[in-house]
Amino acid sequence: xxxxxxxxxxxxxxxxxxxxxxxxxxxxxxxxxxxxxxxxxxxxxxxxxxxxxxxxxxxxxxxxxxxxxxxxxxxxxxxxxxxxxxxxxxxxxxxxxxxxxxxxxxxxxxxxxxxxxxxxxxxxxxxxxxxxxxxxxxxxxxxxxxxxxxxxxxxxxxxxxxxxxxxxxxxxxxxxxxxxxxxxxxxxxxxxxxxxxxxxxxxxxxxxxxxxxxxxxxxxxxxxxxxxxxxxxxxxxxxxxxxxxxxxxxxxxxxxxxxxxxxxxxxxxxxxxxxxxxxxxxxxxxxxxxxxxxxxxxx
Amino acid sequence: xxxxxxxxxxxxxxxxxxxxxxxxxxxxxxxxxxxxxxxxxxxxxxxxxxxxxxxxxxxxxxxxxxxxxxxxxxxxxxxxxxxxxxxxxxxxxxxxxxxxxxxxxxxxxxxxxxxxxxxxxxxxxxxxxxxxxxxxxxxxxxxxxxxxxxxxxxxxxxxxxxxxxxxxxxxxxxxxxxxxxxxxxxxxxxxxxxxxxxxxxxxxxxxxxxxxxxxxxxxxxxxxxx
Numbered sequence: 430x431x432x433x434x435x436x437x438x439x440x441x442x443x444x445x446x447x448x449x450x451x452x453x454x455x456x457x458x459x460x461x462x463x464x465x466x467x468x469x470x471x472x473x474x475x476x477x478x479x480x481x482x483x484x485x486x487x488x489x490x491x492x493x494x495x496x497x498x499x500x501x502x503x504x505x506x507x508x509x510x511x512x513x514x515x516x517x518x519x520x521x522x523x524x525x526x527x528x529x530x531x532x533x534x535x536x537x538x539x540x541x542x543x544x545x546x547x548x549x550x551x552x553x554x555x556x557x558x559x560x561x562x563x564x565x566x567x568x569x570x571x572x573x574x575x576x577x578x579x580x581x582x583x584x585x586x587x588x589x590x591x592x593x594x595x596x597x598x599x600x601x602x603x604x605x606x607x608x609x610x611x612x613x614x615x616x617x618x619x620x621x622x623x624x625x626x627x628x629x630x631x632x633x634x635x636x637x638x639x640x641x642x643x644x645x646x647x648x649x650x651x652x653x654x655x656x657x658x659x660x661x662x663x664x665x666x667x668x669x670x671x672x673x674x675x676x677x678x679x680x681x682x683x684x685x686x687x688x689x690x691x692x693x694x695x696x697x698x699x700x701x702x703x704x705x706x707x708x709x710x711x712x713x714x715x716x717x718x719x720x721x722x723x724x725x726x727x728x
Numbered sequence: 729x730x731x732x733x734x735x736x737x738x739x740x741x742x743x744x745x746x747x748x749x750x751x752x753x754x755x756x757x758x759x760x761x762x763x764x765x766x767x768x769x770x771x772x773x774x775x776x777x778x779x780x781x782x783x784x785x786x787x788x789x790x791x792x793x794x795x796x797x798x799x800x801x802x803x804x805x806x807x808x809x810x811x812x813x814x815x816x817x818x819x820x821x822x823x824x825x826x827x828x829x830x831x832x833x834x835x836x837x838x839x840x841x842x843x844x845x846x847x848x849x850x851x852x853x854x855x856x857x858x859x860x861x862x863x864x865x866x867x868x869x870x871x872x873x874x875x876x877x878x879x880x881x882x883x884x885x886x887x888x889x890x891x892x893x894x895x896x897x898x899x900x901x902x903x904x905x906x907x908x909x910x911x912x913x914x915x916x917x918x919x920x921x922x923x924x925x926x927x928x929x930x931x932x933x934x935x936x937x938x939x940x941x942x943x944x945x946x947x948x949x950x951x952x953x954x
Contacts, residue, residue: 449869449880451798499798508738508788509800513884516866517799549864572893580897582905589838592808595736644736651804652889657860 432623436714437480441487446496448521454503455496455522459487464728465526468495469519471537471562473639473646475502477628482534482710485718490728496522498539500645502629510645512654516546523553530667532556532725536710541655544665548658551666558721560709561674568659568688580650591647598643599636606630606637616678616706662692669694670724672717675703698724730792735812741792742813745771746782754780755844755948758817760810762826763853763885764877766791774937775823779945783820785813787828789878799869799880803831803856803888810835814842821944826851827885829916833926836912837898840905845944846912847937848923855920857887895922899929908947913940 440456447453456476466486468479476495483493497504499518507514519542523531532555535543540562547554600606603626610622630639671693673686686701693699700720702709710717729747733740745768748756757778761767767784775782786793787806810831814820821844824832829848836846867883902911914927915937927934 449798499800505797507798507800508736508796509798509802509805511800511802511805511884513866513887514798514800514880517869520866545864546866549866572891573896576891576893576897577900580894580901582901585838585901588804589808589811592805593735593812651802652860652891652894654860654864654889658864661864 431627432620434480434618434620434624436484437624438484439477439480440483446522446525448499448518451499451507451518452505453496453499453518453522455494455525456483457492457494458483459490459492461492463487463490463492465494465531466491466725467519467523467526467531467533467543468493469533469535469539469543470495470498470501471539473501473641474536475629475640477502478536478625479710480624480628481714482718482721485714486722489718489722489725491725492526494522494526498645500642502640506642506645512542512545512652515542516549519543519546520550520553530555532558534558534560534721535562536560537562537707541658544662545654545658547665547667548661554667556668556725557665557670558724559669559671560717561672561707563655563659563662563671563684563689568684568692575656584648584650588647588650592644595642595644597635597638597641599633599638601636603630603632603637606639614678614708616676617708617711621711659689659692663694665694668724669697670700670721671697672700672702672709672720674705674707674709674712675701676706678706731816733812733816735809738788738796738809739794740788740809740812741767741786742816743767743784743786744781745769745784748781752780754945756781756783756817756820758813758820758822759784760822760824760828760832761787761790762828762851764790764882765825765852766877775941778941780948783813783817785810787881789881790876795876795878799878799884801878801881801884801888803827803834803885803890806831807834807838811838814839818842819844819948821941821947822846823849825849827853827856829854830856830890830922833895833898833902833912837901837905840902840911841907843906843911844947845908845910845940847915847940847944848912849915849937850918853885854916854918854923856885856890856922858889859921860889860891890920890922892921892925895926896929899926903930910943913943915940
C-alpha cells in the first residue's frame with residue numbers, strides 16, 4: 430500500500446520538457462491558467478518533495494511548477510552533470526511556463542541555483558524565495574581552507590569510483606531504505622520519509638534504491654558557484670525572502686544567518702527559524718506556505 | 729589504430745599514433761588536446777624523439793569520442809575520462825595542451841603513481857573562466873547533436889572556473905602522492921593564475937618542453953616507489 434502524508438497531494442499535471450535533448454519530468458499543482466511559480470529542489474531530492482508546498486501554493490492562486498533535475502527522479506540521467514547544465518535545464522523549464530518574469534522558490538541547492546540564475550539572468554525572475562539554500566560556504570572561511578576540505582585524497586578517489594562504476598547503492602528492503610534516509614535526515618517525520626520513498630524510489634533486481642543517477646548526487650569536489658555568489662548578493666534586484674533553518678544537521682546548509690546578513694540586498698526579508706532544520710517546508714508546511722504566500726502577494 | 733573506451737554511456741576514442749616497437753621497453757606518452765581541438769592524426773614533431781609509443785585521447789564531445797546529450801562539461805568530468813584512458817594505457821607520461829593541461833594536472837593528482845611525469849603546454853582553453861570572481865554568466869548554446877566539437881563544451885569549458893586555491897590544492901595532492909621529484913613540468917608561456925599557483929605549490933620553474941620530455945623519459949627507467 431502506498432504511504433500517505435497529511436496535506437501531501439500528487440500534482441494535477443505531469444509533463445516533459447526537452448532541455449537540449451534531456452527529458453525533464455515536470456509536475457504542476459494548481460489551475461493551468463494561473464500564474465506560474467517555479468520550485469527548485471535540492472540535491473538528492475526530486476519534484477515530489479514539493480507535494481506539501483505545491484498544493485498550498487495552488488490554493489493561494491498560483492500554478493506551482495517543479496521539475497526533477499537531470500539525474501533525479503523521473504528525469505533522464507545524463508552523461509555529465511554540472512552547475513551550468515542545471516541552470517540551463519532550469520531556464521528550459523521556466524521557458525515552458527511563461528516568457529514573462531516569474532517568482533521562483535528554491536530549497537537547498539535549488540535555492541543556490543536560483544540565486545545564481547537570478548544574478549546571471551535578472552529579467553527572468555520577479556521574486557526569489559530561498560528555503561535554507563544560499564551561499565554554500567561561510568564567507569569567513571579562507572578559500573584555501575575551503576578547498577582543502579572539499580578536495581581530499583580519499584574524497585577524490587571515491588568521486589572517481591562513483592563516476593566510473595555508476596553503481597547505485599541499493600538496500601535490501603523498502604524499510605531499510607526508509608531507515609537509511611531517516612538516519613540522514615533525523616528531523617524528518619517517519620511518515621514523510623515513507624511517503625517520499627513511495628514517490629521517489631524503485632524496487633530493482635539489486636534491491637531498493639532512489640531513482641537518482643548516483644553520479645548526479647556525487648559529493649562536491651569541483652567549482653561550485655554558490656561558493657562565491659555571496660559578495661554579489663547585495664546587488665540582487667528581485668525582492669528576496671530567505672528562510673534559514675537554524676538547527677544544524679549533517680545535510681544542513683553550512684551558513685548561519687549572521688554570516689549572510691551583511692551581504693543581503695536592501696529590503697530583503699529574512700526569517701531565522703531557530704527550531705527548524707534544513708527541510709523547512711517539510712518540518713513546518715503550513716508556516717512555510719503562509720510565509721511564502723504573504724511574500725508573493727496575490728497573483 | 730583507435731580504441732573505443734566505454735565510460736558509462738560515453739565512448740572515448742583513444743588513438744595510437746605510434747605503436748610500441750617490437751621488444752620496446754620505453755614508456756608511452758598520452759597526449760591531451762586543447763579546447764575545441766581533437767587528437768592529431770600523427771605524432772607531432774615535438775614528440776618525434778620520444779622513445780616509446782604515443783597515444784592521444786579525444787575528450788567527450790571532441791574528435792571521434794561520443795557527444796553527451798545536454799552538455800554538463802567540467803574539467804573534473806574530463807579528468808575521469810583521462811583516468812579511464814590511463815587505465816587502458818598503463819603507466820605513461822601525460823602531455824596536455826591548453827584545457828588538456830589543466831585536466832592533466834587533475835589527472836596527475838588522481839593517478840599520481842601511474843603518471844610518469846606530466847607536461848603542461850600552451851593551447852586553447854588554458855585559462856578557462858578565470859578565478860570565479862567574474863559576473864555570473866550563462867552562455868547561450870544552440871546545439872545540434874551532430875556538432876563536433878560540441879557547442880556545450882566550448883561554452884562551458886571556456887567559462888569553467890579555475891580557482892587558484894583549487895589549483896593549489898590539486899598541486900598539493902600531486903606533491904603528496906607522487907613518487908617523483910618533478911611530477912609536473914610547466915612549459916607555458918601563457919601563465920594564468922591557476923598555473924602560477926600550482927607551479928608555486930610544486931616549487932617548479934617554467935621549463936622548455938625538450939627538457940621536460942627528457943626528464944619524463946628517464947622516469948620510465950626508474951622503479952616507482954610511492
